[in-house]
Amino acid sequence: MQNIIEARGLVKRYGDIEGLTGLDLSVPEGSVLGLLGPNGAGKTTAVSILTTLLEPDAGTAKVAGADIRSEPGEVRKRIGLSGQYAAVDDYLTGFENLDLIGRLYHLGRKQARRRAHELLERFDLVEAGSRPVKGYSGGMRRRLDLAGALVAAPPVLILDEPSTGLDPRSRAQLWDIIRELVDGGSTLLLTTQYMEEADQLAEDIVVIDRGREIAHGSPDQLKKMVGGERMEIALSSEADLDEAKRTIAPFAVGAIHGTRTAVTAPISGGVDTMTLVLRAFSAAGIELEDAGLRRPTLDDVFLSLTGHGTEGATEPALVDMKEAS
Amino acid sequence: MAVFADFFADGFNIARRNMIKVLRVPEILVSVLVTPVIMVVMFAYVFGGAIDIPGGSYREFLVAGAFAMNLSFGATFTGAGLAEDMQKGIISRFRSLPMSRSAVVFGRTSTDVLYNIMTLVVMAGAGLLVGWRIHNGLASAVAGFAVLLAFAYALSWIMAYVALLVPTPEIINSTAFMVIFPLTFIANTFVPAETLPGPLRVFAEWNPVSAVAQAAREAFGNIPPGTPEPTVWSLQNPALYTLIWVVVIVAVFAPLAVRRYQKMGS
Numbered sequence: 270m271q272n273i274i275e276a277r278g279l280v281k282r283y284g285d286i287e288g289l290t291g292l293d294l295s296v297p298e299g300s301v302l303g304l305l306g307p308n309g310a311g312k313t314t315a316v317s318i319l320t321t322l323l324e325p326d327a328g329t330a331k332v333a334g335a336d337i338r339s340e341p342g343e344v345r346k347r348i349g350l351s352g353q354y355a356a357v358d359d360y361l362t363g364f365e366n367l368d369l370i371g372r373l374y375h376l377g378r379k380q381a382r383r384r385a386h387e388l389l390e391r392f393d394l395v396e397a398g399s400r401p402v403k404g405y406s407g408g409m410r411r412r413l414d415l416a417g418a419l420v421a422a423p424p425v426l427i428l429d430e431p432s433t434g435l436d437p438r439s440r441a442q443l444w445d446i447i448r449e450l451v452d453g454g455s456t457l458l459l460t461t462q463y464m465e466e467a468d469q470l471a472e473d474i475v476v477i478d479r480g481r482e483i484a485h486g487s488p489d490q491l492k493k494m495v496g497g498e499r500m501e502i503a504l505s506s507e508a509d510l511d512e513a514k515r516t517i518a519p520f521a522v523g524a525i526h527g528t529r530t531a532v533t534a535p536i537s538g539g540v541d542t543m544t545l546v547l548r549a550f551s552a553a554g555i556e557l558e559d560a561g562l563r564r565p566t567l568d569d570v571f572l573s574l575t576g577h578g579t580e581g582a583t584e585p586a587l588v589d590m591k592e593a594s
Numbered sequence: 595m596a597v598f599a600d601f602f603a604d605g606f607n608i609a610r611r612n613m614i615k616v617l618r619v620p621e622i623l624v625s626v627l628v629t630p631v632i633m634v635v636m637f638a639y640v641f642g643g644a645i646d647i648p649g650g651s652y653r654e655f656l657v658a659g660a661f662a663m664n665l666s667f668g669a670t671f672t673g674a675g676l677a678e679d680m681q682k683g684i685i686s687r688f689r690s691l692p693m694s695r696s697a698v699v700f701g702r703t704s705t706d707v708l709y710n711i712m713t714l715v716v717m718a719g720a721g722l723l724v725g726w727r728i729h730n731g732l733a734s735a736v737a738g739f740a741v742l743l744a745f746a747y748a749l750s751w752i753m754a755y756v757a758l759l760v761p762t763p764e765i766i767n768s769t770a771f772m773v774i775f776p777l778t779f780i781a782n783t784f785v786p787a788e789t790l791p792g793p794l795r796v797f798a799e800w801n802p803v804s805a806v807a808q809a810a811r812e813a814f815g816n817i818p819p820g821t822p823e824p825t826v827w828s829l830q831n832p833a834l835y836t837l838i839w840v841v842v843i844v845a846v847f848a849p850l851a852v853r854r855y856q857k858m859g860s
Binding site for chain 1: 600603607683689693857858
């Protein structure tokens with residue numbers, strides 16, 4: 270299959286900070302690649318390079334057949350970008366926003382207007398379309414921003430954290446729209462820090478951390494990589510955390526993660542093992558609020574791959590992961 | 595040719611978008627319509643009565659100075675607008691579109707010409723109300739307005755470049771104030787340059803804002819009779835001196851701003 274996005278060895282430094290340290294990406298036509306990573310992993314840098322907003326220090330990339338270095342103008346004709354910060358104009362109406370984007374894509378005045386009306390209808394913004402965006406809700410702004418990326422019906426869509434900051438209902442709505450786009454045959458590169466989002470939308474996931482790829486595969490493949498079930502324990506008291514980790518250690522088949530009153534450990538043997546663990550806790554005199562067994566999620570994938578999931582640097586991502594699940 | 599057609603079409607669309615914003619945001623409209631009136635009226639009545647020019651009207655002398663000062667401050671609007679668009683990610687969206695790479699900054703500075711024309715019309719109206727008159731005919735007056743607008747246009751390019759370097763509206767506003775305020779006061783905007791002490795006088799004489807005010811006064815016929823002829827070249831040829839500044843500023847800052855826009859973030 271033809272790769273519609275093909276990037277090799279992308280490097281970008283900001284002073285001493287390494288934004289990207291040699292990232293490769295391939296996105297076959299008509300597929301969805303999820304670029305997954307915590308804040309500061311390099312997702313937005315990668316997107317900026319692929320959309321020609323930023324020139325890489327090293328590496329090459331082709332988007333829809335055009336080289337980002339030698340034919341940036343061609344790349345821009347063939348992509349639609351929807352950014353992290355909902356780059357819609359507060360003072361223009363929804364219609365004026367889309368109409369302007371259409372004109373700047375050089376669709377012609379008539380076609381730009383028609384396209385704007387079409388998209389407002391499709392994104393359930395007809396009524397709001399004649400009002401300035403200033404009064405829109407977060408979800409409406411995101412939908413309008415996404416509509417902006419679709420104005421020229423480009424073969425490649427790049428969505429940078431499309432649902433960051435949205436409430437669960439608006440997020441679910443946005444996912445439905447994105448799924449429709451995918452069913453319609455769009456090629457999509459999606460960045461996200463929500464494991465669930467990647468799981469729901471992407472068939473292929475590249476996990477990045479600190480500017481490089483640390484894993485690559487389908488959601489199921491990635492989950493298999495970490496294997497086993499997860500036992501989750503909620504402690505009554507934070508003071509028991511260290512003791513709890515020591516108690517569960519003999520049963521764990523991989524790294525144990527603990528924060529405050531929550532301990533997660535991969536175990537094998539299902540309910541039987543869980544029973545043994547609970548007995549051990551009881552013998553150690555550690556009081557539990559709750560305990561349970563679940564299948565591994567992408568959260569676990571990320572934690573076990575990066576191994577620094579509980580460090581301060583990635584704390585915001587962890588908080589987001591919990592909100593998403 | 596297609597490149598030029600795109601450039602003009604894109605620039606027009608950007609300017610149109612900026613104008614919609616000017617008309618829709620009450621704060622901006624106030625600063626276009628009300629602030630200049632306050633300036634003209636305030637200066638006319640506060641200073642106008644205090645200084646007596648034999649055979650002439652200080653109020654008439656003042657008005658061209660107020661024009662020059664207000665239009666100089668107008669450049670801040672260019673910078674603040676561009677900085678706001680950068681902060682909100684609107685510039686990133688524009689940069690991801692297959693549009694002309696210089697249209698955004700050219701569209702921005704063109705909008706500000708329209709904005710400045712609105713300001714000038716309002717200020718001229720206020721000037722007429724407080725007793726300012728055009729004495730040298732309409733053609734000459736139009737030339738005077740053109741010099742004012744050309745200078746304001748050049749300043750817009752400086753502020754556009756600064757905004758692309760430091761995209762923080764608050765910083766733009768405060769630095770612009772720190773630079774533009776003295777520039778418009780250490781000049782012949784409100785008092786003849788000859789009255790200033792030593793070094794300030796030299797600065798005022800060669801300050802382009804003085805030349806702008808002087809050129810406008812000459813064009814409107816607002817130089818009080820009996821005023822001694824200026825002794826420095828800059829004020830003897832104020833229109834030419836202003837235009838040299840305009841050409842140099844635009845020649846330096848337009849390419850800088852466009853380049854900065856294209857290479858942003860790299």
